Structures are given as structure tokens and as C-alpha cells.
Amino acid sequence: MPFPNRASSSLNSIIHPTDLPAPMPGRLRQTPLKNPDRPYLAIGLEGSANKFGAGVIKHLEDGSTSVLSNVRHTYITPPGEGFQPRDTALHHREWALKVINECLDKANVSMHDVDCICFTKGPGMGAPLQSVALIARTLSLLFNKPLIGVNHCVGHIEMGRDVTGAQNPVVLYVSGGNTQVIAYSRQCYRIFGETLDIAVGNCLDRFARVIDLSNDPAPGYNIEQEAKKGKRLLPLPYATKGMDVSFSGILTAVEAYTFDKRFRKDGQPKDANDQDIITPADLCFSLQETIYAMLVEITERAMAHIGSKEILIVGGVGCNERLQEMMRIMAEEREGKVFAMDERFCIDNGIMIAQAGLLSFRMGFETPLAKSTTTQRFRTDEVHVSWRA
Amino acid sequence: MTSDTDWHTITIRIPFASAKHAEIALQAIQVDPELQPHAVKRTLSVEDDVLIATFDTLTVRLARLTVNAFLENVDLVVRTLQEFGPAAAQHIHV
Numbered sequence: 513m514p515f516p517n518r519a520s521s522s523l524n525s526i527i528h529p530t531d532l533p534a535p536m537p538g539r540l541r542q543t544p545l546k547n548p549d550r551p552y553l554a555i556g557l558e559g560s561a562n563k564f565g566a567g568v569i570k571h572l573e574d575g576s577t578s579v580l581s582n583v584r585h586t587y588i589t590p591p592g593e594g595f596q597p598r599d600t601a602l603h604h605r606e607w608a609l610k611v612i613n614e615c616l617d618k619a620n621v622s623m624h625d626v627d628c629i630c631f632t633k634g635p636g637m638g639a640p641l642q643s644v645a646l647i648a649r650t651l652s653l654l655f656n657k658p659l660i661g662v663n664h665c666v667g668h669i670e671m672g673r674d675v676t677g678a679q680n681p682v683v684l685y686v687s688g689g690n691t692q693v694i695a696y697s698r699q700c701y702r703i704f705g706e707t708l709d710i711a712v713g714n715c716l717d718r719f720a721r722v723i724d725l726s727n728d729p730a731p732g733y734n735i736e737q738e739a740k741k742g743k744r745l746l747p748l749p750y751a752t753k754g755m756d757v758s759f760s761g762i763l764t765a766v767e768a769y770t771f772d773k774r775f776r777k778d779g780q781p782k783d784a785n786d787q788d789i790i791t792p793a794d795l796c797f798s799l800q801e802t803i804y805a806m807l808v809e810i811t812e813r814a815m816a817h818i819g820s821k822e823i824l825i826v827g828g829v830g831c832n833e834r835l836q837e838m839m840r841i842m843a844e845e846r847e848g849k850v851f852a853m854d855e856r857f858c859i860d861n862g863i864m865i866a867q868a869g870l871l872s873f874r875m876g877f878e879t880p881l882a883k884s885t886t887t888q889r890f891r892t893d894e895v896h897v898s899w900r901a
Numbered sequence: 902m903t904s905d906t907d908w909h910t911i912t913i914r915i916p917f918a919s920a921k922h923a924e925i926a927l928q929a930i931q932v933d934p935e936l937q938p939h940a941v942k943r944t945l946s947v948e949d950d951v952l953i954a955t956f957d958t959l960t961v962r963l964a965r966l967t968v969n970a971f972l973e974n975v976d977l978v979v980r981t982l983q984e985f986g987p988a989a990a991q992h993i994h995v
Binding site (some may be wrong): 653654691 | 981
């Protein structure tokens with residue numbers, strides 16, 4: 513039976529328990545990926561959003577992997593501003609060569625030593641993607657190395673699986689551009705649920721702009737710190753729709769509180785009688801609690817559907833400790849386990865592109881030069897995951 | 902290439918350090934199609950160590966935008982060649 517790409521809108525009619533081959537932990541299958549006959553090296557170049565990253569990964573004969581280097585440079589805009597495609601592309605063009613050189617130096621390898629050059633094919637912002645692909649192509653031609661175009665989301669998932677050792681997890685992919693609940697089935701990362709409008713990180717970033725939080729090191733990080741000082745949980749819309757979520761209405765609602773007459777921008781009461789106030793910290797706290805609760809809910813439902821007890825959180829928002837904590841509480845109640853990473857691997861990086869690229873390269877995949885274009889739209893479930901059973 | 906006299910033609914000749922580098926630049930840049938193929942016709946070729954680009958555009962504005970984007974791409978490729986060209990050449994002689 514052909515699988516629909518998305519099952520979220522009509523779960524009951526399409527998904528029958530017998531259709532799902534989801535391997536339970538303990539039920540191991542033969543993996544199509546053979547251990548390499550020699551060590552393999554790959555360099556990965558990532559620049560789909562406001563970070564340019566380069567990393568070198570090594571796959572060893574015993575099947576283990578080691579990260580030789582992982583360098584990143586972030587384009588940080590002033591408070592109140594987001595990153596525009598053109599300016600972001602200019603940032604990558606300026607920093608790419610420095611970052612690539614640093615990553616090769618740290619790994620102590622030469623470009624001659626790598627087996628393939630991996631780059632992000634999509635999804636992401638057009639101009640930054642194109643700039644990075646142009647560099648990847650030039651290097652590929654200069655050193656006569658094969659090119660591997662990588663799906664950004666699959667990069668996140670593969671790096672997460674490698675770093676945490678999760679076997680068959682439900683993947684929550686949360687970043688500034690994507691919000692998806694994903695599970696593996698039949699050589700495809702199937703999207704079980706996703707955002708219907710903006711990504712969760714986009715919602716956080718844009719709210720950070722509303723209350724003039726700094727974008728350094730990341731707006732989401734500053735919201736998390738601010739939320740720790742919050743005392744008041746304000747009512748916000750709770751927008752899960754089956755397996756999907758929606759954030760744009762929540763953003764509007766939380767923004768509306770900043771026009772409330774109880775709102776104090778400096779967070780301080782006017783005088784001793786001024787008790788019923790709303791502070792930016794309260795809004796950060798309320799926003800986080802609401803949207804993370806929604807994410808935990810759809811993740812829990814996906815766990816029930818595929819019968820997995822593992823949760824892997826990837827993407828930039830995945831390094832939020834409050835999200836990890838809330839997910840852990842849910843997982844404990846279901847006797848499950850949460851796998852999460854720190855910012856080195858959660859936030860966009862080059863090493864994840866190298867990891868996913870090298871896996872497909874070892875399965876014989878290569879991107880011919882003529883096909884090495886980039887694309888802003890490239891869904892997670894379009895990729896044939898040939899390296900998994 | 903067209904009888905329509907409204908088209909604007911621009912030819913750019915960019916010398917490279919070697920014929921090989923010019924060829925690499927051509928191949929790397931060639932991959933990305935023009936965003937408005939109906940309004941911009943691009944022809945790239947290499948003569949010795951010179952990259953020759955010819956653009957036929959429907960409007961002057963498009964001519965400016967297209968050439969600007971092309972030169973930015975050439976700049977990026979040239980800087981990449983400059984940075985990694987010596988390392989790439991070194992290995993061949995070993």
C-alpha cells in the first residue's frame with residue numbers, strides 16, 4: 513500500500529496498526545549500511561539560515577564516527593531586527609572561506625583527504641543556500657571531489673541519532689524555520705505533524721524583537737533566560753490541531769499583551785500600589801509554557817502512534833532547557849526517554865550535513881554538478897533514507 | 902538572437918589566473934539558472950583563461966541586476982580559487 517506523505521489530517525482512516533512496521537527497540541533489522549573498508553572523511557557546509565557552519569566528520573572501519581571539527585559563525589542582527597536573505601548571503605560570502613579553513617585546520621586534514629564535499633541543498637533561504645552551494649561546487653571542481661546535496665532536516669536527524677545513540681526515536685524537529693514531528697518508516701522520515709503557519713523558533717524570535725531582546729547569542733536563548741524571571745502565567749491561545757500546531761495566533765496574542773494597560777516595559781511597578789502588572793518576563797514565561805506544552809502534546813501522540821518510547825529533540829529550539837525538561841516529564845510518565853543535545857549539534861552546523869552526506873555517499877549516492885542547485889522547499893519525507901533498514 | 906530591438910546586450914570578459922580556473926568558474930556558475938529565463942538570456946564561454954559572459958535582457962533594470970548578481974558570484978568563486986587554488990595545485994606535483 514503506498515504511504516501518503518502526511519497522515520496528520522486523517523489519521524484514523526489511513527493508519528492501521530498493521531501498516532506500521534515501526535521497529536520496536538529490541539527488534540533489530542539488518543542495516544543496509546556496511547562498515548567502511550577504510551576510514552572515510554567528509555566535509556559539510558551549511559548555510560541555510562543565519563549561521564554558516566563547516567565541519568569534518570570521520571567514519572571508521574568499526575562503524576563508529578568521530579567529529580574532527582565543527583566551526584560556526586552566526587550573523588547577528590541588532591535588537592528588533594531579523595535577518596534578511598540578502599544580508600545573510602553577504603555574511604556567508606564574507607565568512608565562508610575563513611570558517612572552512614579553520615575547520616580544516618582544527619581537523620588537521622587537507623581538502624585532498626576528504627572523500628566528499630557535502631552541502632545543504634535545502635530547505636532554507638534562497639540566497640544564502642545558493643552562496644554556499646557555489647562555494648561547494650568550486651571546491652568540488654578544484655579538488656575533483658564528489659558533491660553530496662543534503663536535506664537540512666535529515667542532517668539534523670542523522671546527527672541527533674549519532675550523538676545521542678537513539679535507535680528509533682520520535683523526532684521533534686524545532687527550529688527557526690521548521691516545526692515537525694517525524695518518525696522513521698520504510699526508508700523515509702515521515703512527517704506526523706507540523707506547524708500550519710510559522711515555525712516555533714520564528715514565533716520566539718519575532719516576539720524577542722517585539723520586546724527588544726538582544727539577538728546575541730540567539731533571541732530564543734534570551735527569551736529562555738527572561739522566562740526564568742517570569743511569575744505570572746497569562747492565558748494564551750492553545751493551538752494544536754490534531755497532529756499539527758499553529759503559532760501565528762499565539763504570537764499575535766502575546767504581542768497584544770504589550771499594549772495592555774497593565775504592561776510595564778521595564779518590568780517594574782510604578783509605585784507600591786501598582787501590583788497587578790504584566791512584565792516582559794511574564795510574557796516570555798507564558799509564551800514558552802504554552803508553545804512547549806503544545807509540542808509535548810503532539811510528540812506524545814506520535815509516540816502512541818508508532819509505539820516508540822524514545823524522543824529525540826533536534827533543531828535550534830531543541831537546546832532550550834525548559835522544552836527538554838517538559839519533554840522529560842512527559843517521557844517519564846510513559847516510561848520513555850528523551851535524547852537531547854547541546855547547542856553545538858542542535859543549532860545549525862556543518863557537521864550534521866557532513867554526517868548525513870557521508871551516510872548517503874557510502875550508499876553510493878552522489879549529486880551530479882548539473883543537479884547541484886539549491887531549493888527553498890525540500891520536505892523531509894522527499895529523501896530516500898537508503899542507509900537505514 | 903531576437904528581432905525585438907528592445908533587448909539589451911552586455912558582454913563581460915573576466916581574465917582568470919589560468920584556463921582551468923576560468924573553466925571551473927564557468928561550470929560552477931552555469932549550474933544556477935537565471936531566475937527570469939524569459940527576460941534574461943545568459944551565455945557563458947571560456948576563451949583561454951578568459952571567462953566571457955553575455956547577457957541579453959528585456960529591460961535595463963534587469964541588465965543591472967543580472968550583471969550585479971553575476972559579478973558577485975564571480976567574486977565568490979575567485980576568492981575561493983584564490984584561497985584553495987594553491988593547495989589544490991600542490992598535490993598534483995607530489
